[in-house]
Amino acid sequence: MSSPQRILIIGLDCAAPELIFDAWRNHLSAIAGLMQRGVYGRLESCIPAITVPAWACMMSSRDPGQLGIYGFRNRADYSYTRMITANARAITVPRLWDLLGRAGKRVGLVGVPQTYPVSSVNGDLVSCFLTPNDRAQFTYPLSLKQDIARWVHGEFLMDVPNFRSDNKSAILQDIYRMADQHFTVCKRLLERKRYDFFMTVDMGIDRIHHAFWKYMDPRHPKHVPESPFAHAIYDYYRFIDEQIASLLNLIDDRTIVLVVSDHGAKAMIGGFCLNEWLIQEGYLALEEYPETPRSLDECRIDWTRTRAWGAGGYYGRLFLNVAGREPEGIVAADEVDLLRDEIMAKLESLPDHTGRIMGTRVFRPEAIYREVRGAAPDLLVYFGDLNWRSVGSVGRKALYTFENDTGPDDANHAQHGIFILYDPRRGGGGRYIDDISIYDVAPTLLHLLDLDVPPEMIGKVRDLWV
Template sequence: MSSRGKVMVIGLDCAEPSLVFDRWLDQLPNIKRVLQSGVYARMRSSDPPITVPAWASMMTGKDPGQLGFYGFRNRNSYDYADVGVVDSFFLQEPAVWDVLGKHGYQSIVIGVPPTYPPKPIRGHLVSCFLTPDRSVPYTYPSSLAEEIEQEVGEYRFDVTHFRTKPTGELLKDIYEMTRIRFAVARYLIKHKPWDFFMMVEMGIDRIHHAFWHFMDEKHVLHEPSSYKDAIFEYYRYVDGQIGELLSCVSPETRIFIVSDHGAKRMDGGFCINEWLMREGFLKLKEPVRDATSFHPDLVDWKRTKAWGYGGYYGRLCLNVKGREPEGVIPKKKYEQVRNLLIKKLKALTDEQGRHLNTKVFKPTKRYAAIKNIPPDLIIYFGDLYWRSVGSIGMGKLYVYENDTGPDGANHDYEGIFISALNREGRGGKKLERIHLMDMAPTLLHQFGIPPLKGMRGKIIPI
């Protein structure tokens, strides 16, 4: 394939459109140049807007129901304790680079979730932030890891302890992770054959969660701080790294700059299991007086109808007779109980009695298909201004700090989409109604390959 057909996707996990498009665009010259040379849009994320299903959905054109995973952690079976973390083996649908490989095209893939453990591709791959550390195989081919370490240095998949590390040390680690990732990208672009390139940088997600409350004066935890411009300065640094990367490829390369979801301030956490206990849906064997992580061993399952999990969105599961080991809800009452919970959840208020504007949906109503075991209800507390807190023994429904470590931001529904050829041009056209599932068929279209059967996305007019 000639250089004319090369395609580059720069993924910025959690990049927020209100910051990129509205607030800081003039201070992001490299992103601005691409935007003004082509098209851009707010791009609707997956449901839920969570990193692993979102990137997978983007690269397959299929929704989380079709993929069969609904977040980082999913039920492996109907046993109460059988919850596992997603890895690359969960992704059974072909990603864009898999399809391209079958057509003879070479790919470079760096850090796109979920690519750990690394699977063979036609090209070169470095696995994602799910990789535990460098002691495990993290590249394809496996020899690539040693080459990267020799040429670039010690690779970093993520920042460790990003919720609890001292602020200054964390900020330094985020910059170092980003520097190394872009250095690897430039090295591979220059030294490996490729037709399609894609990378995902996790730093924006990490800095949002750790520093948003310093930036946002409306945040419940905001206070004057020397870190108030930390996010802005980091965006400028990433823009500079993008500029260096773009200087390595020809003007005929088609560029995409995208994010899997956006971000917004976190107003607090709603204690889902505390609420279920107060409403009579969840019973414990013994009272819990101190804040404790939810664990199935604490629950009196023979008297429990529902329980939930914490996270950026709420996952509520029903204890159904004949389905769960000690299920109590008759199958004929399943929808009745589910509808009652939806009504109660949508009526939730905050501590001041103001309507919380919580969104609730049934997976069967949102997805084209249902694989594996979804939650019975998916909940966006406070329209995603509130996270779900799964801990019990809190003694209250509302908290203003995350139960799993400090966190100032939640995920939002829309990420960014920008596309242009890598050269100056007249553009800057804003597109409407873009969904991240549109990316896979759009990328395949760049190579003259039609969308695969089952892809929900449409080809974006770029």
């Protein structure tokens, strides 16, 4: 049996299996059709379950430690202030389209995270939400930028501006505008060229979850009953389903289709103030405590009395002030493991605001990664198993907050995304698979194309039809 020659990947950043597989399945005819004809299941993300580095982990079959990427912004070195954004230059290993291009396959990419700044590919590339604006060079080849200017009227949106704000009508309008533009580009490219590998990632689902989850979910602590935005998320899922149907109309019966998300979503209960806790426990010392909440970067830290500090985000990152590593380190190297054990035990026994155990999970990088490159966090923290976000600012004089310090946000990430694969040769009959890893995606797709899987890939080739 010969292998199909082409693959179409439709990435839906943050798409939640609970919404697609359960609550809304009957309203998503294109997605449901792929599920019924193929195989599907929850896909376990990397740790941390966040866009950067999750898509890179998926497409390279490397873990965050091997990539040296632990989030959007990472320590550039062991100084206290130097941070760098993990863009395309941060990735030093080949991703799936690189391998296919080297094998002579024509590739097309639209909006795939960590493709800015652009580099050459064997085909066409439109970069991602890390692109500052459409005045930057966001295409390869350069001429594709002029094509897009003809296909799309007005500014080409690389991301939704100000999606953490209270102007929900404007956010919703921009989410649709961005998706319409990006899918227009996808359709134009697929109409004029035949690709062996085509991949697009829609960021709108992530943005709409963060901006509108409380209107949809009656279990959300800030639920707004009878809101005009009650169906905003469901309506957008249906819109995306229609866009998927339009792409499926442009491919032939020799094309494998994968609809996939990098992680899921869930209601955000609130935020846990990591640095406030570190101050309270005596691990972090400030020269002067602020009168109003502010970023830790704006505070003067007394490094001579500080053993640990943390960073905010959907998950927490905790760093130790290690002697001989940090400029003013005071934690002796032989005390690092004992201190980490002590902090881990305290964090994992944290109560929530009601006094019940929060269920926090804490990870040592060397325990979950095959390699630890770069200036990695000493601990990664899932507060309440991602029901709570990590708040890095200080000045609240409280451990729990229900106002996000980076702007309104209704949702946190969840560890499992979606995986829906339809191979026209094999079908699948709607078989459910419950143990797909984000690392298995690239090797499995290479195998389906009858190409060798590099031994450096850590995922497994999955036979999903037995």
